[in-house]
Amino acid sequence: MPLSVDAAFHDAFQRFQTASIDTARLDARLLLGAVLGGGAERVLAESGRDLSAVEASIFEGFVKRRAGLEPISQILGVREFWSLSFKVTSATLTPRPDTETLIEAALARVKEQPKRILDLGTGSGCIVLSLLSEWKTTRGLGVDISDDALNVALHNAQKLGFDDRAEFKIADWRDGNWQHGRFDVVVSNPPYIPEADMQDLDADVRVFEPRTALVGGADGLDAYREIIAQLPQMLTPKGLVLFEVGIGQADDVEALLLSAGFRGLEQYPDLSGIARVVAGLYF
Ligand code: GLN
Numbered sequence: 001m002p003l004s005v006d007a008a009f010h011d012a013f014q015r016f017q018t019a020s021i022d023t024a025r026l027d028a029r030l031l032l033g034a035v036l037g038g039g040a041e042r043v044l045a046e047s048g049r050d051l052s053a054v055e056a057s058i059f060e061g062f063v064k065r066r067a068g069l070e071p072i073s074q075i076l077g078v079r080e081f082w083s084l085s086f087k088v089t090s091a092t093l094t095p096r097p098d099t100e101t102l103i104e105a106a107l108a109r110v111k112e113q114p115k116r117i118l119d120l121g122t123g124s125g126c127i128v129l130s131l132l133s134e135w136k137t138t139r140g141l142g143v144d145i146s147d148d149a150l151n152v153a154l155h156n157a158q159k160l161g162f163d164d165r166a167e168f169k170i171a172d173w174r175d176g177n178w179q180h181g182r183f184d185v186v187v188s189n190p191p192y193i194p195e196a197d198m199q200d201l202d203a204d205v206r207v208f209e210p211r212t213a214l215v216g217g218a219d220g221l222d223a224y225r226e227i228i229a230q231l232p233q234m235l236t237p238k239g240l241v242l243f244e245v246g247i248g249q250a251d252d253v254e255a256l257l258l259s260a261g262f263r264g265l266e267q268y269p270d271l272s273g274i275a276r277v278v279a280g281l282y283f
Pocket of ligand 1: 093096098189190191192193205213214215
């Protein structure tokens with residue numbers, strides 16, 4: 001028997017509620033909208049018709065995955081960030097709206113287009129590529145310890161048409177052997193969740209997102225300490241660093257930067273008023 005768009009929506013909504021997904025209604029709309037070839041709005045627009053057999057089977061696959069708590073971004077394989085579309089996989093942290101604060105802070109703080117920028121732990125490449133979309137002559141390097149993530153970042157650079165100005169390389173800031181030159185601006189959204197807090201994260205983050213992109217040691221600040229120790233090798237004189245930080249970490253990261261000789265420190269709030277980005281100049 002053919003399945004109507006309406007019936008498919010209600011079935012998915014109920015299965016997501018049973019799976020205790022808070023966003024059951026929105027998720028059902030997003031997934032069904034994608035099957036219908038658009039966004040969530042397609043569900044209402046096409047509510048009068050039946051799904052084809054192919055659509056019904058694709059939708060059933062999506063619903064099973066979401067009911068198993070896989071994130072929508074990984075099921076659809078894409079996520080919007082800074083109004084650009086990024087491919088995401090289980091190897092990359094899903095770009096989050098909070099991280100747009102980092103882009104805004106960089107644009108507010110940097111007056112002239114930098115020559116070269118560096119993104120540490122680039123993941124999908126969303127930070128460096130969004131900055132290249134604003135700074136049309138800047139060149140960017142994204143590094144990561146995950147080859148799989150770098151492949152996704154490169155794909156995103158090619159798709160967005162920035163592969164002539166963006167490079168991606170495997171590098172580990174912990175090995176203390178920086179060989180990629182100096183940059184005018186360094187940006188990073190490093191792993192910052194304290195080890196003990198991992199168990200409190202929603203399953204879709206805890207189970208499906210890459211652990212190396214999330215956990216920042218016992219107090220969540222390990223990556224900042226490691227990176228700040230390397231910044232003198234990475235930054236040009238008066239170079240700027242901008243970090244995304246977790247809730248309640250801004251003052252700690254600012255103190256780490258201050259004791260490493262950084263000046264002109266500034267914090268930037270996200271849309272909920274939480275200090276989300278810390279910036280400082282290297283002298
Ligand atoms: N903002 C992410 C979260 O709370 C964490 C990202 C990170 O550790 N850099 O899920």
